[in-house]
Amino acid sequence: MQTITNTTTRYGWATIVLHWLIGIIFIGQFTLGFVMVRTQSQRTAFELIQLHKSLGFLLLGLIILRIAWRLGNAAPPLPPSVGALERRSAPLAHLALYVFQLALPLSGWALVSVSTLEIPSMPFNLFVMPNLSLPESDAAESFWASAHWYLAYAGIALVALHVCAALRHHFLLRDSVLTRMITPSSTGE
Amino acid sequence: MRARILGLAAAAACLAMPVNAAVVLGDATGSYTISQAGSAIRFTIGKAGGGGFDGAFARFKGTIRIDNNDVGRSKVDLTIYPESVGTGQGRIDAFLRSDAVFDATNSPEIQFRSTSVSRTGDTTALVTGRLTARGKTFPEKFTADLDGLKGGTIKFHVTGKVLRSRYGMDVGTPLYSNVVDFDMTLTGRRG
Numbered sequence: 001m002q003t004i005t006n007t008t009t010r011y012g013w014a015t016i017v018l019h020w021l022i023g024i025i026f027i028g029q030f031t032l033g034f035v036m037v038r039t040q041s042q043r044t045a046f047e048l049i050q051l052h053k054s055l056g057f058l059l060l061g062l063i064i065l066r067i068a069w070r071l072g073n074a075a076p077p078l079p080p081s082v083g084a085l086e087r088r089s090a091p092l093a094h095l096a097l098y099v100f101q102l103a104l105p106l107s108g109w110a111l112v113s114v115s116t117l118e119i120p121s122m123p124f125n126l127f128v129m130p131n132l133s134l135p136e137s138d139a140a141e142s143f144w145a146s147a148h149w150y151l152a153y154a155g156i157a158l159v160a161l162h163v164c165a166a167l168r169h170h171f172l173l174r175d176s177v178l179t180r181m182i183t184p185s186s187t188g189e
Numbered sequence: 190m191r192a193r194i195l196g197l198a199a200a201a202a203c204l205a206m207p208v209n210a211a212v213v214l215g216d217a218t219g220s221y222t223i224s225q226a227g228s229a230i231r232f233t234i235g236k237a238g239g240g241g242f243d244g245a246f247a248r249f250k251g252t253i254r255i256d257n258n259d260v261g262r263s264k265v266d267l268t269i270y271p272e273s274v275g276t277g278q279g280r281i282d283a284f285l286r287s288d289a290v291f292d293a294t295n296s297p298e299i300q301f302r303s304t305s306v307s308r309t310g311d312t313t314a315l316v317t318g319r320l321t322a323r324g325k326t327f328p329e330k331f332t333a334d335l336d337g338l339k340g341g342t343i344k345f346h347v348t349g350k351v352l353r354s355r356y357g358m359d360v361g362t363p364l365y366s367n368v369v370d371f372d373m374t375l376t377g378r379r380g
């Protein structure tokens with residue numbers, strides 16, 4: 001029970017579960033987005049886009065939760081073996097990851113809100129998600145579509161870097177950076 | 190008043206009918222060819238959260254045969270070309286024509302063939318028939334309201350609801366209602 005919150009030496013379960021849940025859905029969202037806009041069948045494409053919207057809203061909720069949790073739960077300092085450059089760049093990279101996690105669903109939401117197709121959003125067919133109150137037009141739609149596109153590709157590039165960094169810590173530096181994001185029993189040494 | 194007298198007319202069967210009305214009704218008897226000019230086939234589909242989207246078919250053909258001696262033997266045939274669907278939004282039109290909805294390439298026609306017509310009021314009738322779309326046929330009902338008869342031209346206002354899921358067109362439910370509300374004006378010219 002005491003392992004839910006972060007301490008000065010380790011991540012707690014709440015941070016860990018949110019990290020991996022969001023991580024999986026985020027990468028899934030990118031893959032789904034990539035596939036759905038290249039799907040030949042219009043019907044399948046339509047259904048995949050609705051699923052993409054549903055998962056995107058779920059993600060937005062989880063991310064808000066995550067940020068709120070993070071504000072009340074400082075991350076444990078990096079293990080002493082970590083170099084000065086990385087010590088300064090890692091928090092910036094994480095901050096950028098948070099920005100992408102918020103900006104992506106918000107830009108997607110803006111995109112469907114201004115779209116002249118006026119397709120409602122109904123996450124998992126549960127309830128109608130209102131549109132953001134932005135004026136709709138073809139120009140606004142293509143603006144948000146490209147914003148969403150750039151954010152998605154830049155975001156996934158940063159995630160790739162992030163994953164490489166995690167793997168480097170585990171396999172090359174052999175420190176606890178990856179394992180402590182897997183279980184609270186792994187503490188920084 | 191005029192429309193009333195002209196009522197989809199089981200007139201002959203109606204003893205109380207004034208003599209002159211019977212004469213006019215006699216005029217209604219006959220075969221009419223539905224003309225695109227003066228006719229419109231519109232539909233509306235409700236959307237989750239309110240509102241809906243409207244569309245219309247620009248191309249269709251058909252005939253109306255009115256038999257005054259036996260209204261039940263009147264007949265309506267209507268063929269709609271789904272390729273001609275229009276909603277004012279090109280991307281939606283392309284979606285509707287695709288195999289997601291009408292599959293207009295492989296199923297170029299939507300057909301309605303009436304099987305019975307029964308009078309429900311002075312100027313109204315219930316038209317039952319078989320609707321075929323995308324290779325599936327189901328019985329459907331439409332309400333026809335006589336809107337006018339002048340010279341050799343007869344005009345009906347026809348409404349009805351069709352469940353699109355039965356025809357393999359359930360895409361987008363429940364975001365978009367399964368119920369398609371039809372609202373048609375059919376103008377027929379004698380001959």
Ligand code: HEM
Binds near residue numbers: 029052053054057152
């Ligand atoms: C973290 C969340 C999200 C990620 C990673 C993401 C990623 C993507 C990707 C990779 C594409 C394909 C871009 C392309 O290759 O053309 C895409 C398209 C799209 N996304 Fe998202 N998305 C997210 C959230 C959302 C949300 C919340 C919505 C709406 C509520 C949304 C709506 C759309 C739409 C409508 C498209 C299609 C755009 C088009 O037709 O060009 N996305 N998304």
Ligand code: HEM
Binds near residue numbers: 022097177179
């Ligand atoms: C699936 C591959 C992933 C791996 C192996 C991975 C690994 C890690 C590791 C080891 C940490 C801990 C870093 C530290 O202790 O300072 C971490 C933190 C973090 N990860 Fe990931 N991650 C992955 C995917 C993602 C994705 C897809 C996102 C979001 C788009 C993400 C966002 C973050 C953020 C924001 C943090 C910082 C958490 C904090 O505030 O302390 N990760 N990740």
